[in-house]
Amino acid sequence: MIKWDDKYSVNVSMIDEGHKKFIDLINKAARVQKDNNKRASAISEILIEITTFSKKHFRTEETCMVDCKYHDYKSHKDEHNRFSEIIPDYWEELADNELKVIDAILEHLKWWLTNHIQGTDRKYVDCFNKNGLK
Numbered sequence: 231m232i233k234w235d236d237k238y239s240v241n242v243s244m245i246d247e248g249h250k251k252f253i254d255l256i257n258k259a260a261r262v263q264k265d266n267n268k269r270a271s272a273i274s275e276i277l278i279e280i281t282t283f284s285k286k287h288f289r290t291e292e293t294c295m296v297d298c299k300y301h302d303y304k305s306h307k308d309e310h311n312r313f314s315e316i317i318p319d320y321w322e323e324l325a326d327n328e329l330k331v332i333d334a335i336l337e338h339l340k341w342w343l344t345n346h347i348q349g350t351d352r353k354y355v356d357c358f359n360k361n362g363l364k
């Protein structure tokens with residue numbers, strides 16, 4: 231179980247709210263992974279939530295980047311796109327009834343928390359704060 235901590239904060243409350251939801255999603259995926267009687271429907275629910283979440287959240291961040299004329303917008307957006315592009319592969323595995331796909335999904339979400347949220351996202355903090363986003 232991962233708990234929200236200030237180490238995840240990017241100092242912009244609207245974006246932190248999104249990242250809190252993302253941590254909820256990780257915890258939900260971890261519960262499904264641990265369930266010995268896991269069902270495909272629980273995994274598809276997670277995939278749907280990931281898709282809905284990322285569309286909305288990425289749009290929020292990308293709008294802020296454009297508004298603040300953030301210098302690294304393009305490569306940041308590319309990372310968002312790569313996150314989304316992998317989701318259809320998970321759907322395919324699930325369609326073959328490969329319930330172990332939840333392992334890969336969870337791994338992907340945790341990787342994202344460490345490498346994107348605590349890495350790439352952190353780089354826009356100064357720019358956003360200087361432009362009045364808090």
Ligand SMILES: [Fe+2]
Nearest residue numbers: 291346350351
């Ligand atoms: Fe981001």
